[in-house]
Amino acid sequence: MRFGGDRFGAVESITRRESGLVAYQARVPGGSARHDLDGVVRVSAEPDGCSRVTWSAELVSDNGQEARDHVGTWLERRLQLAGGTLLAPLTMEIWLGGARTATLVAGARDAVLVDAPSATVEAEDLAAWIRSTGKQLTGVIVLPGGSTPGLRTVLRAFPEAGVVAAPTATRLDLEGHELRLFDLGEIAGRRAAFVSVRDLDAAFCGDLVSNGVPVPLDGVDATARQAWTRSLDLLQALRPAWTVARHRAPGTRSDATGPQVASLRRYLTGPDTQPTM
Numbered sequence: 001m002r003f004g005g006d007r008f009g010a011v012e013s014i015t016r017r018e019s020g021l022v023a024y025q026a027r028v029p030g031g032s033a034r035h036d037l038d039g040v041v042r043v044s045a046e047p048d049g050c051s052r053v054t055w056s057a058e059l060v061s062d063n064g065q066e067a068r069d070h071v072g073t074w075l076e077r078r079l080q081l082a083g084g085t086l087l088a089p090l091t092m093e094i095w096l097g098g099a100r101t102a103t104l105v106a107g108a109r110d111a112v113l114v115d116a117p118s119a120t121v122e123a124e125d126l127a128a129w130i131r132s133t134g135k136q137l138t139g140v141i142v143l144p145g146g147s148t149p150g151l152r153t154v155l156r157a158f159p160e161a162g163v164v165a166a167p168t169a170t171r172l173d174l175e176g177h178e179l180r181l182f183d184l185g186e187i188a189g190r191r192a193a194f195v196s197v198r199d200l201d202a203a204f205c206g207d208l209v210s211n212g213v214p215v216p217l218d219g220v221d222a223t224a225r226q227a228w229t230r231s232l233d234l235l236q237a238l239r240p241a242w243t244v245a246r247h248r249a250p251g252t253r254s255d256a257t258g259p260q261v262a263s264l265r266r267y268l269t270g271p272d273t274q275p276t277m
Contacts, residue, residue: 020044021239038254040201040241055079056201056241058254090177090200094244094255095129097122099213101248103204104130105197107175111135113161114195114204115143115246116150123153130158137161139172141179143206143246144191166193184208184231188217188224192231196238202255203240208232209260212249215267225268232261 016023026037039057046052055078076089088108095102097117105112113130117123130137137158142151142165155161164172167183177199184192187208194205208231220228235243236257243257 023241038256042201042239042241044198053079053082054199054201058242058256087177087199088175090174090197092197092200092202092244093133094248095126096248096250097125099247099249101244101246102126103244104133104135105174105179105200106133106135107177109136110138110175112139112141112172112174112179113137113154114141114244115146115206116140116154118147118150120149120153123147123150124157126150127154127157130154138174139164141165141172141181141195141204143193143195143204145207145246182234184234185227187227187231188220194235196240198238200242201240202242202244203235203238203257204244205235206246208235209243209245209264210247211243211245211255211260212252213245213247215264217267229265229268232265236261 011029012024012026014022014024020043022041024039024041026039028036037057039055042054044052044054091106093104093106095104095117097119100117100122102116103114105114111130111133113126117126138160139162140151140154140158142163144166151163155163164181166181170181170183172179172181177197180196180198182194182196184194186192190207192206192208194203194208196203208228217225240257242255243260244255245260248255
């Protein structure tokens with residue numbers, strides 16, 4: 001495997017192995033950390049007796065579109081060598097507006113936006129960024145606690161996009177791939193929900209988790225904390241490798257699920273100290 005014009009290939013190593021799942025890392029010998037790659041291969045049994053293989057990867061830091069294209073080409077070759085039927089891949093691009101995130105899940109032609117920033121000017125920047133991808137925005141998934149002004153701005157820019165929200169909808173199709181919404185009911189006085197995209201090995205969680213940003217727990221009693229913890233149980237039962245939170249501390253290196261959930265669990269069940277990443 002090569003990244004861009006590097007003379008050296010990459011050294012792959014398995015970091016975790018369990019039933020139906022292998023996590024791996026790829027590192028360029030002597031290279032910069034911006035070339036590093038974390039990935040997960042998952043094999044699931046299907047009702048028809050066949051197996052479904054999904055392969056997701058995350059560049060530890062953004063090395064530009066060219067690097068992402070190289071990674072995508074490499075993954076596609078590896079999947080083709082494994083045989084079977086190859087579906088058109090999905091990609092997810094995370095837009096950062098300060099500590100606020102929005103995610104574009106895209107197929108070959110269409111795309112779905114998960115969440116929108118709060119400020120109108122940030123939403124205008126997001127709309128321009130979506131246009132630059134060349135994808136057709138067909139839907140916007142609104143998670144509880146999202147911004148109405150930001151959503152209105154995005155919809156003005158893409159009037160053909162439909163709005164999907166829990167609990168009024170549970171599934172959304174994107175070029176044959178399923179985006180599934182889970183309504184968690186009320187947690188700590190606010191509704192909560194998250195989106196699971198099995199074929200990206202990812203979940204998009206709104207304020208259910210917070211990637212390195214302090215979580216306000218003033219007035220959150222023991223019952224509410226238990227409900228929050230049970231919702232994290234559901235999230236982890238789906239075993240997403242990546243979890244994208246609505247708020248992400250600047251400079252955060254990864255959206256890996258494990259560290260985020262572990263940090264929040266310690267915070268919910270231990271002393272009142274803010275979670276760290």
